[in-house]
Amino acid sequence: MSANTTATTADGGEPAASGLGLVHEQGRSLRLTHDGDELFRYVYRPWDVQLEAPRPYLHPIRTLGGDAVSLYRPHDHVWHKGIAWSLPNVGPANFWGGPTYLRDQGYRQLANDGSTEHRSFDRIETSPERVSIGERLEWVTEQGEAWFSERRGLRVTAAPDRGAWTLVFTTSFTNLTGEAVPFGSPTTEGRPNAGYGGLFWRGPRSFSGGRVHSDEREGDDDLMGTRSPWLGFVGRHDGTDRASTLVFVDAPDNPGHPVKWFVRSGIFACVCPAPFFDEVVTVDAGATLAYRYAVVVADGDQGGEGAKVLADTGLGELEQEAAESAAAGPAGNTRSREAG
Secondary structure (H helix, E strand, O other): OOEEEOOOOOOOOOOOEEEEEEEEEOOOEEEEEEOOEEEEEEEOOOOOOHHHOOOOEEEEEEOOOOOEOOOEOOOOOOOOEOEEEEEEEEOOEEEOOOOEEEOOOEEEOOOOEOEEEEEEEEEEEEOOOEEEEEEEEEEEOOOOOEEEEEEEEEEEEEEHHHOEEEEEEEEEEEEOOOOOEEEEOOOOOOOOOOOOOEEEEEOOHHHOOOEEEEOOOEEOHHHOOOEOOEEEEEEEOOOOOOEEEEEEEEOOOOOOOOOEEEEEOOOOOEEEEOOOOOOOEEEOOOOEEEEEEEEEEEEOOOHHHHHHHHHHHHHHHHHHHHHHHHHHOHHHOOOOOOOO
16 A cells, blocks of 8 residues: 555656555554655554563654654663553553562562564555554463453544644453453552553653643643643754644543543653553453544644644544444444443
8 A cells, every 4th residue: 555646747757645645564564644754653563572562653753744753762761662552550461561560569570571462454444534544453461371352443634734633543452361450550559650551652852841731731740640631742853943742632431531641741751641540440351441542743832722722633533533433333343341
């Protein structure tokens, strides 16, 4: 598959790419483009060592204007990779990478770093206006046991008039173990303000010190653990002194909405809607848990009011994804019954 192109050119040359497009690097990754320029690479078969909990990720991620807004394998946390569905405390297993935080023991490197393994694509649909991807995966422990099956969706749209594009990320995962499995975080294990786990974004080094916006106020690290239907992050780029804005939106039908947010700005830039921030959620044997998020990536410093507009854009795309999923029926629906 390749980018969409116009029908012809006057001199018979290759037509320019127009709108959204996709290039499939078979067996490794999908590259999403707009007008021929790459927006992100989705690596669905990573080559990471087990310590880094191999799992699909998006990196590099760029704005429509071409500015990079993600970081890959930073030296402080080599298991951070762009945007990835990452979970540190799934029962005794770690699908985040690196050491595991244990109550009264702190961080310990254990033989428990699992992997999230691509099995197949249900669909890869492309048009100049929208790209829609359906994927099946399994969560496999370091010992080789399949604990969860997952259905994942990626839906991409672009709004060049607003200088923004939107990713809708959907996931539903089913417990295959035959036993109840608790989902938590280092905070549920006793470490304060370390409730990370979920759809985790790591931003460029130059985004350190960036500004964070919620539906109620502006801040930085002080917004850690706050509840909000969305959270925005504004960072600046080295070299060009341009800025970019990312807004993360929690779907209103997500369990526990509005979600608590894990966010940092001071030591490095990261955002994660964290549904297991300080409360354990138990997924019973055979039960399915599902979440949906939108990520809106925009050129420029949109400020607080602009972040709200982008959040509305993301909410609209979540509503559209839900309508499309309902119209597609069970085969196209990644959502299922909620776990207890």
